[in-house]
Amino acid sequence: MSASSVRLTVNGAPSPLAEVPHDERLLDSLRWRLGLKGTKEGCRTGNCGACTVLVDGASTLSCLTLTHEVEGAAVTTVEGVADDPVGARVRAAFADAGALQCGYCTPGFLVALTGLLREEGRAAPVEELLEELASNLCRCTGYSAIARAVKDARERLP
Amino acid sequence: MSAVRRPDADLKLAGQATYGTDLDAPGMLWAALVLAPGPRGRLRSVDLSAARALPGVVAVGASDVPALAGRGERDAERPLFADAQVVYPNQPLAAVAAPTLERARAAVRAVRVDLAAEPAVTDLEAIFPEWPGSGAASSPHVAAHVHARRGDVDAAFGSADRVVRETYRTASVHQVALEPHACLAEADGTTWRVRTSTQSPFGVREDLSSLLGVPESSIVVDGTWVGGGFGGKGASFLEPYALLLARASGRPVKLALTYREEFLLGRTTLPSVIRLDTAVAGGRIAARRVRLLLDVGTSLPGRDFATGYSIGFLLGPYQTPAFEVEGYAVRTNKPAFGPHRAPFAPQCAFALESHLEEVAHQVGADPGQFRADHLWVEGGTTAMGQPVAGFGIPAALAQARATAARWRAEAPAGHGVGIGLGFWSTGAGAGGETRVVLSERGLTILEGEREIGSGSVVVGLAAVAAERTGLPRERVHVEYGDTARAPFDSGVYGSRTVAALGGAVDEACRSLLATLAQRLGATVPVRLEVDAEQLVAVAGSSHRPVSELLTPEELRAGGLSADGKHYGRSGAIDESIVLDGTFYAFTDFSGAVHVAEVAVDVETGGVTVVRYAAFQDVGRTVDRASAHAQVEGAVVMGLGTALTEEAIWRDDGRLANPGLLDYRIPTLTEVPPIEVTFVEGYPGAGPSGAKGIGEPPIIPVPATIAAAVRAASGAHVTDLPLTGERVARALKRG
Incomplete structure (x- = not known):
């Protein structure tokens, strides 16, 4: 498998990657090249959502994305979420609602909701937000606290 | 909803909690398991030579275990690798490690397995289409038989107004913790050290001792944050394989399951x-x-x-x-x-x-x-x-x-x-011990257990200590230690953490308060309070700053410590x-x-x-x-x-x-x-x-x-x- 360099901006910082095999997944580049392990590896088949990141603002499953596909893009991971005013509100809402237990799905939910709220703001109906987030799995909370955090995060938007 | 924020919330929300899957170490090799190609059969050979020929690959099979493992007796009933006989689908046959995961997977593919397949028996009702007759208890298909009777059952059925007879069937369900099993092993000198995502570091240590023939004193298990357990991360699983590969290679070895392997190998509820x-x-x-x-x-x-x-x-x-x-x-x-x-x-x-x-x-x-x-x-x-x-x-x-x-x-x-x-x-469970340490700043609970998500450790144990001592929750911290440092406890399972280990924390806090009462010369119960940011012991009308009640030795050692034990309440039938x-x-x-x-x-x-x-x-x-x-x-x-x-x-x-x-x-x-x-x-x-x-x-x-x-x-x-x-x-x- 051939390899070549990829230019990415990750959480606002230029992050050039050298000799990236063409079949390398964005998930692995983030975790093992850049040490950004907040992006979680769950199923690697696109079913659990734990690896969700934003690529140019859009919610993306990093396990099903080749690093080369996102050449030149701006990637936001959970480590960068708090720097975003919307992300900071989402994070506070999750903490206040107790919307986490083991925490393994949490980065995926934070990133996905931040992406949705940045795009749609308060205009997004709660039901639509929940529908969008239904592709992120959580085994601990039973989702009730997460749903409360989603409503609360939306309310907190300016 | 939550009155007090979980103490682990900020770490987890920042993506900074380290789980088993996140572990790495300099010079680390990546491992993968070689799984049986059929559910049952006679294993003629497992040829690792082509895998070993790949650059940087280390492979371990059944025949390599005696030379790599400890000198103690190993549990013959629980072989790590299938030897002569494969008894379940995807049973591990060998383990490989390589500088990259891709190469480890290539090594797995290079292993040649000769399995004389035999038909699998997977259906209960194919084994026992009718209720088993007497003598079935000695059948090789029966792992256990339980039987109890009270009263004259036949007479009660004979004289009943109505008899209702039904048959129910239940399915196999999986824990589906989002984090797959993962660990990182190092074998150094006589020490076998593993960091792992587990509900029971001491349980893993005990298992490893009997699986590897190594005394518990030579094994150190250090837990990570656990990405969901639900019972699936209790006993040891991947740790012995990673440790053998670490011993064989002299390098740290990381082994994690794919999610598909989670389903294939998971030990869970069956039909x-x-x-x-x-x-x-x-x-x-x-x-x-x-x-x-x-x-x-x-x-x-x-x-x-x-x-x-x-x-x-x-x-x-x-x-x-x-x-x-x-x-x-x-x-x-x-x-x-x-x-x-x-x-x-x-x-x-x-x-x-x-x-x-x-x-x-x-x-x-x-x-x-x-x-x-x-x-x-x-x-x-x-x-x-x-x-x-x-x-x-x-x-x-x-x-x-x-x-x-x-x-x-x-x-x-x-x-x-x-x-x-x-x-x-x-x-229930095998009991446990804990240690609490009171410093001028607050109370620390030392635990080998890791928080698995339920909050039973980071919230529950801290709440028990806060209740007993009077301290506000934010002055109570849980500090994790590996099995060489933390007091023994049997694990986070069976809904036992607060119910059983909480008893140990409660006892340790009582003992701590008793020591403080002695030093205060108090005859009434002592409580701890925070007064102008200072920790104060209060008994009736007398109160003294904790800093004045600790000896210079204790202050240097980090505080006054006290131990608690809880070996459960047992009933009898x-x-x-x-x-x-x-x-x-x-x-x-x-x-x-x-x-x-x-x-x-x-x-x-x-x-x-x-x-x-x-x-x-x-x-x-x-x-x-x-x-x-x-x-x-x-x-x-x-x-x-x-x-x-x-x-x-x-x-x-x-x-x-x-x-x-x-x-x-x-x-x-x-x-x-x-x-x-x-x-x-x-x-x-x-x-x-x-x-x-x-x-x-x-x-x-x-x-x-x-x-x-x-x-x-x-x-x-x-x-x-x-x-x-x-x-x-x-x-x-x-």
Whole structure:
């Protein structure tokens, strides 16, 4: 498998990657090249959502994305979420609602909701937000606290 | 909702918590397992030479273990790799490690395996199409046999007004923790060191000692944050393979399962067949016969816990004057049965509660009243002869019935409301110890256990210490240590953390306060307070800053320490009724009663859960927000067991659905509103009467959904899960 360099901006910082095999997944580049392990590896088949990141603002499953596909893009991971005013509100809402237990799905939910709220703001109906987030799995909370955090995060938007 | 933020919230929300999958070390190799290509057969050879020829690859097979492992005796009944015989699908045959995961996978593909395949036996009912006759207990298919009888059962059935005989079947369900199993091993000199995502670091150490023939004193297990356990991360699993590869290569070795392997190799709940016969006389239960066939996969003979523990749940917390219970743990070519949140109890409750609904229908009784009329009474005895104490289920049932009556009155046509009851005993286990250290700044609890998500360690233990000492919660911290440093504890399982280990924390805090009382010369109890940012010990009118009560040595050592132990409360059953096998006593009497309203699509059999209420006997609530979160989470996990989750093992020994697309767990939009009510005042074995909360709230869920489906549609479904197909079929049967 051939390899070549990829230019990415990750959480606002230029992050050039050298000799990236063409079949390398964005998930692995983030975790093992850049040490950004907040992006979680769950199923690697696109079913659990734990690896969700934003690529140019859009919610993306990093396990099903080749690093080369996102050449030149701006990637936001959970480590960068708090720097975003919307992300900071989402994070506070999750903490206040107790919307986490083991925490393994949490980065995926934070990133996905931040992406949705940045795009749609308060205009997004709660039901639509929940529908969008239904592709992120959580085994601990039973989702009730997460749903409360989603409503609360939306309310907190300016 | 939560009054106090979880102490681990900020770390986890920042993506900074290190889980097993996140581990790495300089110079680390990546490992992968070589899995058997068939479910059963004679292993002619496992040729690792082509794998070893790849650059940087280290491979370990069965024949390499003696040279690499310790000099002590190894558990011959639990070989790490299949040697002569493959007994379950995907059984590990060898392990490889390489500088990259890609190369490790290439090495796996290069291994040549010669397996003389034999037909797999995966179906309980193919082994025992009829109830096993006498002598079956010695069959190689039987891992355990339990049998008990009280009273004249034949006479009770002979003179009954009515006899109800039913058969229930339950499916294999998987824990589905989102984090796959993962660990990082280092073998250095005589030390075997492993960091791993586990519910029980000391349990892993004990397992490793017998699997590798290494004394426990040479093994150090350090836990990571755990990305969900649910019973699946209790015993050791990947650690011995990673350690052998680390020993063989002289490098740190990381081994993690793929999610597909999680499904293929997971040790979890396996299928069962449950036959329940009930004799009724004068409107009351006169006798019951319980017959259980439980698939235990490759569980070892004689080591099965599931059957002897579970079978009591098929009598339930109900007065049953005469009974005969008999169960077989049946071995099949599947991975071994393993614990899954309240192991096998939701399945037992589903069968028993559905059966009681049927009995009540047949005798023309109200199912709620019928249950209430038969519940154990405080001060009475269980069916197995144990004294009943701290039994909150009758109060929970009364509240649940009131809610059910209200919901029935409100429910539109096509909806149905059902009740289900689940009994459990929490706080069991091999006991534990803890150490607390008081400094000028606060109190530290030293633990080998890691927080698995429930909050039982970071919130629960801290809350117990705060209550006992008077300190505010933010002045109590949990500090984790590896097994070389932290006091022994048997693990975070069995809803035992607050109930059992909490007792140790409570005792350590009492001992600490007693020392402070001595130093204060106090004759009244000492409390700790924060006064102008300073920690102060207060007893009556006297108070002194903690800094003045600690010796210079203690201040240098980090504080005044005190130890606590908790070796559980043990009960005893009436052994005179036991005919064969081992039955287990309850440590406390916990449980829950649930109410569900559902809508059933009579065309497709599809079930929609409209609303849900849980009434939980918790003894005493230690932390309301965490307890509430446990109930919500358990109910939703239980909805999966009730409606969609089923690991389908085909006759050829292959798993038909080893992934999250085909093994469906509940998602965000399928969750009903859940009302949670705690029933307090019926004390358990924990600090000030607390009971465990992690497991009990999952137990009544399948039973509750089944009762509601029946109320909504008339469908009496006797198999779990209640898929649309099964509900539609039951409706067609009428």
